[in-house]
Amino acid sequence: MEQKYYTVSQLTYYLKELLREDSFLCGLWLRGELSSAKRHSSGHIYLTLTDGSSALRAVMFRNQACRLSFMPEVGMDVLVFGTVSVYERDGNCQIYVEEMIPAGSGAAALAFEQLKKKLEAEGLFAQEKKRALPAFPLKIAVVTSAEGAAWADIKRIAANRNPAVVLQLFSCLVQGVTAPQSICSALRKAASAADCDLLIVGRGGGSGEDLSAFNDEQVARQAANFPLPVISAVGHESDYSLLDLVADVRAATPTHAAQLAVPDRQELLEQLKAKQRALFAAAAFRLQKLNSELEGLAARAGFLAPRRFLDDKMQYTDSIETELQRLMKKSLDDAANQLQQAGLRLNALSPAAVFNRGYALARDNQGNIIRSAGQVQIGDKISLLLADGKLHCALEGKEITDGEEKIII
Numbered sequence: 050m051e052q053k054y055y056t057v058s059q060l061t062y063y064l065k066e067l068l069r070e071d072s073f074l075c076g077l078w079l080r081g082e083l084s085s086a087k088r089h090s091s092g093h094i095y096l097t098l099t100d101g102s103s104a105l106r107a108v109m110f111r112n113q114a115c116r117l118s119f120m121p122e123v124g125m126d127v128l129v130f131g132t133v134s135v136y137e138r139d140g141n142c143q144i145y146v147e148e149m150i151p152a153g154s155g156a157a158a159l160a161f162e163q164l165k166k167k168l169e170a171e172g173l174f175a176q177e178k179k180r181a182l183p184a185f186p187l188k189i190a191v192v193t194s195a196e197g198a199a200w201a202d203i204k205r206i207a208a209n210r211n212p213a214v215v216l217q218l219f220s221c222l223v224q225g226v227t228a229p230q231s232i233c234s235a236l237r238k239a240a241s242a243a244d245c246d247l248l249i250v251g252r253g254g255g256s257g258e259d260l261s262a263f264n265d266e267q268v269a270r271q272a273a274n275f276p277l278p279v280i281s282a283v284g285h286e287s288d289y290s291l292l293d294l295v296a297d298v299r300a301a302t303p304t305h306a307a308q309l310a311v312p313d314r315q316e317l318l319e320q321l322k323a324k325q326r327a328l329f330a331a332a333a334f335r336l337q338k339l340n341s342e343l344e345g346l347a348a349r350a351g352f353l354a355p356r357r358f359l360d361d362k363m364q365y366t367d368s369i370e371t372e373l374q375r376l377m378k379k380s381l382d383d384a385a386n387q388l389q390q391a392g393l394r395l396n397a398l399s400p401a402a403v404f405n406r407g408y409a410l411a412r413d414n415q416g417n418i419i420r421s422a423g424q425v426q427i428g429d430k431i432s433l434l435l436a437d438g439k440l441h442c443a444l445e446g447k448e449i450t451d452g453e454e455k456i457i458i
Contacts, residue, residue, distance in 0.1 A: 058137065065135040068142075074133040079144060080152055081105070081129075086121040088114070094121060096146070098129070106143035107131070113147050118266045119160030126152045164266055165291060173273045173295050180278040180297045182309065186246035188215040189310055190239040190277070192232065195220035198253045199282065199303035206307035211314040217242060223252035228262035236271040248275060249306045250292065251282030263290040272296060282306035404436035422447045 055063075068074050081098030088094050092111030097104055107129060109117075121127065131146040151160045168174065189207070193199045195218060207214055219242075221235035222228040232250070239248055250272060251263070262268065263283045272279050273295040281296035282303040293299040300306035396402060404410075411419040414430040425431060425444055433440040 057140065061135055061137045061140045064142075065137060068134050076130070076132060078128055078130050079105075081127065083121055083123055083125045083127060086123055086125075088120075094146075096121060098127075098144070106136075106141055107146050108143060109146040109149060117149060118264075119151060119163045121149065122159075125159070128152045161264055161291075164264070164269075165294070168266070168269060168273075168291065168295070173269065178273075182278050182280070182298060183246045185312060186214060186310060188217060188245045190217050190219060190242055190245040190248045192219045192221060192235045192239055192248065192250040193252055193282075193303070194223045197223060199223075199251060202253075202302075202304045203249060203282075203307045206304055207311045210308070210311045213314070214311050217245065223262060224255070224259050225262070229265035229268050232262060232265075232268050233271050236268075236275065240276055245277060247278045247280065247310060249280045249282055249300075249303075249310055250296075251300070251303055251306065252284070253303060254284045260284050260290055263292040265291075268292060269295045280306045280310055404434070409440075410434040422449050 079098065081100050083096055084099045084104060085097040086094065087096075092114060094109040094114045096107040096109065098107055099105075109129075109131075128150050129144065129146045130148040131144045133142065133144050135142055172178070191200065191203055193203075200218060204216060207216055217239075219235040219239045222231035236250070239245070252260070260283055263281075269291040272281070272292055278298070279296045280298045280300050281290070281292045282300040282305070283290045283292055284302075298309060300309055410433070412432050412434070413419055413425055414432075417424075419425060419431065425447070427444050427446060429444045431442050431444060433442060
């Protein structure tokens with residue numbers, strides 16, 4: 050009888066399918082210490098979990114790894130959530146990690162510091178990016194829980210300081226596993242709201258775990274890129290979160306945030322009254338100074354004896370008029386003389402003056418000016434233009450002067 054056998058691939062496939070059908074292994078939380086942690090160039094993270102007695106391989110693919118708020122390191126105690134299966138190629142049992150969080154306060158603090166350094170290196174905390182709060186906001190967006198004490202405190206302080214300021218609440222969860230997603234959703238809605246001048250985001254006090262949603266990387270990035278100035282109001286004065294670092298202004302408490310955001314109406318009225326008093330005092334001083342100057346002008350001789358003042362000015366005006374007439378006559382005489390001289394020079398250059406001196410202008414029968422004896426031949430018809438007319442002639446002979454020699458043709 051032939052013995053039945055299976056291939057290694059068939060066995061590993063069978064084990065993989067067997068594990069897949071086990072509901073317990075298809076979604077469980079596992080705690081362990083990282084004995085190895087390596088991020089591949091592909092973005093996947095390959096890990097080994099151990100409890101001191103046993104070890105289990107783990108892989109976290111890039112899509113899940115990119116959401117981590119910390120960098121896994123050897124020796125770190127972590128909680129992972131995922132599915133246990135078999136990697137068929139190597140036949141290894143491993144857990145496919147979907148979520149990973151630090152286990153214990155020390156690991157959580159390390160994760161916080163890692164994320165803080167990462168965001169700081171990207172410039173999200175830079176002081177030069179901080180925006181000033183508007184001096185007189187008309188509408189303020191508030192991202193917090195509708196049932197929390199923070200919202201009640203902000204409403205109360207805002208109403209006491211300036212009832213004209215409108216508050217628009219974008220309610221969200223501020224505690225728990227889903228709180229970061231809820232806060233991000235509220236921030237997106239607030240960013241698209243119309244007419245708001247600034248944003249307050251936060252919650253009342255609590256433990257470090259209670260405030261952990263405001264240390265989430267996506268919450269910090271959303272707040273850093275918010276289109277309006279942001280006031281963080283997370284916890285009590287001693288509490289500090291990543292949101293506080295990326296916000297434009299950090300308030301110690303939600304009450305303090307409302308005080309920073311809403312100008313006190315009574316204080317503004319007192320400031321206006323003080324400026325009004327200062328303006329009246331400055332106007333009174335100016336008026337007194339002008340009165341003193343007017344009295345000084347009235348005491349001058351011109352005001353005491355105005356007729357004599359006018360006589361002096363009239364005499365001065367007469368002298369200026371005489372001088373102007375003299376200068377005008379001289380200027381006209383000089384211009385007439387220049388015009389006469391220019392006329393004489395122009396007349397001397399006139400062709401008529403040249404003809405009057407006995408010169409004539411010779412042209413051939415084509416009308417061309419004759420400048421050389423070589424231009425015409427004996428028998429050609431020429432014309433001579435004189436001062437008082439024109440002569441039409443026939444050429445009977447000509448002399449050509451070549452240096453000292455005269456040639457008669």
